[in-house]
Amino acid sequence: xIFWKQGPLGACAVDRTAHAGRPPDIDSLITPxxxxxxxxxxxxxxxxTTEILREAGYTVDEAPDGKSALELYEAGQHDLVITDxxxxxxxxxxxxxxxxxxxxxxxxxxxxxxxxxxESLYLPTARQLGVQGTLTKPIRSEALLQTVARVLSSPASH
Numbered sequence: 001x002i003f004w005k006q007g008p009l010g011a012c013a014v015d016r017t018a019h020a021g022r023p024p025d026i027d028s029l030i031t032p033x034x035x036x037x038x039x040x041x042x043x044x045x046x047x048x049t050t051e052i053l054r055e056a057g058y059t060v061d062e063a064p065d066g067k068s069a070l071e072l073y074e075a076g077q078h079d080l081v082i083t084d085x086x087x088x089x090x091x092x093x094x095x096x097x098x099x100x101x102x103x104x105x106x107x108x109x110x111x112x113x114x115x116x117x118x119e120s121l122y123l124p125t126a127r128q129l130g131v132q133g134t135l136t137k138p139i140r141s142e143a144l145l146q147t148v149a150r151v152l153s154s155p156a157s158h
Contacts, residue, residue, distance in 0.1 A: 022089055032154050035059045035077060039095065040084040040111070045137070049082075052111040052141045053148070066090025070098065078106060085112040085122040093122070096129045099126040107151050 036037045036058050040046045043064070049147040062075060063069035067089045073081065081099060085092035090108055099106055110126035111134070123134040132154055 015021055032146075033057060033059055034079040035061070036148070037061050037063065037076075037078040037081045037106075039063045039066065039082065039087070039092070041065055041087040043082070049139070049144065054143060056145055066092065066095035066098075069095060071079055073099065073102075073106070079156075080109065080148065081106045082109045082111060082148075085103070085126065093094075093125060093129065096126055096131060100130055104156050105130070107132055107154065109135065109147055109151055109155055111135045111137060111139060113137045126154060 003087070036053055038046060038049055038060055039062075040049070040147075046062050046064070050062055053060050059103045059137050061072050061078065063072050065087045066083070069081070069083065070090070072078075083092040083095055092112075096108060096110065099108065108126075108131040110123060112122045112126075113136075123136070126134060132151040133142060135147055
């Protein structure tokens with residue numbers, strides 16, 4: 001059965017038939033769950049993105065800014081960090097530079113709003129700093145999940 005959800009990211013389909021007939025604990029044994037740290041100052045966008053990722057089977061921790069994200073990152077183990085670029089307190093580029101000194105270095109995806117600087121400055125700069133994937137807002141759920149899967153399948157830097 002497919003459910004449609006509407007949110008700031010647009011409509012997305014969630015297929016609930018993938019787990020039909022099997023207890024959820026069997027699925028977790030078959031597919032390891034990846035842990036994602038999602039950072040965005042837009043609470044509504046963060047909530048919808050978290051829901052999409054959780055529906056896809058990922059565990060998600062959330063932070064509204066880079067400073068809070070660093071505390072969560074240092075306290076836990078995350079397979080992937082997804083960060084917005086333009087945020088208060090500590091922006092995404094500063095967060096990416098700080099995380100690039102971590103051992104091991106996390107897999108990173110940078111996202112940025114639809115502004116004149118997103119595709120011409122912010123996202124190329126994030127790529128130069130070592131992020132493995134970039135997305136421009138508004139984010140389509142399919143693009144999000146494809147990028148997450150691609151980046152998670154790449155080896156982590158040490």
